[in-house]
Amino acid sequence: DTGVSQDPRHKITKRGQNVTFRCDPISEHNRLYWYRQTLGQGPEFLTYFQNEAQLEKSRLLSDRFSAERPKGSFSTLEIQRTEQGDSAMYLCASSLSSGFGNTIYFGEGSWLTVV
Amino acid sequence: GQSLEQPSEVTAVEGAIVQINCTYQTSGFYGLSWYQQHDGGAPTFLSYNALDGLEETGRFSSFLSRSDSYGYLLLQELQMKDSASYFCAVSPQGYNKLIFGAGTRLAVHP
Numbered sequence: 001d002t003g004v005s006q007d008p009r010h011k012i013t014k015r016g017q018n019v020t021f022r023c024d025p026i027s028e029h030n031r032l033y034w035y036r037q038t039l040g041q042g043p044e045f046l047t048y049f050q051n052e053a054q055l056e057k058s059r060l061l062s063d064r065f066s067a068e069r070p071k072g073s074f075s076t077l078e079i080q081r082t083e084q085g086d087s088a089m090y091l092c093a094s095s096l097s098s099g100f101g102n103t104i105y106f107g108e109g110s111w112l113t114v115v
Numbered sequence: 116g117q118s119l120e121q122p123s124e125v126t127a128v129e130g131a132i133v134q135i136n137c138t139y140q141t142s143g144f145y146g147l148s149w150y151q152q153h154d155g156g157a158p159t160f161l162s163y164n165a166l167d168g169l170e171e172t173g174r175f176s177s178f179l180s181r182s183d184s185y186g187y188l189l190l191q192e193l194q195m196k197d198s199a200s201y202f203c204a205v206s207p208q209g210y211n212k213l214i215f216g217a218g219t220r221l222a223v224h225p
Contacts, residue, residue: 004157033212042202042215043158056212091157104213106157 002026004107006092012113013082020078021110025094032075033104034067035091036060043091043106049075050097082114117141117207119216126222127193135188135219137203145206147179147186148213153199161188161201190221198223 005024013019025032030051035043046065047057051072061067064082069075079086089109119139127133137147146165150158162170164179164186176189190197200220204213 035215040217042204042218043213045212045214048212103160103163106159108157 004092004094004105006090006107006110008110009108010111010113012115015084015114016081018078018080019082019112020076021090021092021112023075023077023092023107025074025092026105027073029094029096029105030072031095031097032069033093033095034075034077035093035106037089037091037109038087046077079112082112084114087112087114117205117214119203119205119214121201121203121216121219123217124220124222126224128224129193129195131193132189132191133193133221135190135201135203135221137186137188137216139184139186139203139205139216141184141205141207141214143207144181145208147177148204148206149175149177149188150202150204150215151199152202152218158202193223195223195225197221 007022011019033048034046037043045058046061047067049069052069064080067077089111091106091109093104093106095104121137148163149161151161152158162177164170164177167181169178174191179186200218202215202218204215
């Protein structure tokens with residue numbers, strides 16, 4: 001059984017650099033989500049896709065953040081001109097859009113440290 | 116907007132029962148979910164309530180009162196491995212998108 005996988009698991013970057021994270025959802029899942037989590041807090045919703053369409057973006061997602069899901073399978077989250085405040089764990093999750101039941105499956109996350 | 120409140124920390128001993136409360140304010144509501152997260156791990160699904168009442172899954176139960184905008188997670192026969200953070204989450208728009216609370220850190224002691 002392949003769950004949600006994320007790569008890289010850890011990234012240390014200098015302020016001002018660009019970083020990209022990749023997420024491979026569970027294969028039959030058509031919904032894919034990105035969340036951000038900082039220590040001691042719950043996951044904060046960033047954006048989600050239904051197949052390849054990006055249906056919603058949080059106000060947390062500044063212009064420096066862009067997410068894509070070009071073929072409705074894997075997704076990438078790019079952060080341009082990173083800032084120290086971007087240091088967090090970036091979680092990807094996937095689900096079916098069949099409605100009732102609300103089980104979202106999370107990956108192990110990609111830890112970002114901006115120095 | 117949405118807001119969820121849950122206690123930041125709870126401590127209990129092995130074998131005991133603990134209840135973690137969650138109150139919410141949301142512009143729309145489709146259900147209340149509970150997730151468990153061990154340090155360094157992924158949040159994992161525990162339970163979901165869309166209707167009032169109690170849902171039981173093994174040692175874990177979850178309760179929802181929509182009229183009171185309140186729910187709780189009940190953990191019975193606590194084990195050391197239950198030490199983790201527990202998050203309540205609401206679905207304000209449709210069944211899948213989740214908005215999480217800040218989490219309750221549960222410490223189980225021998």
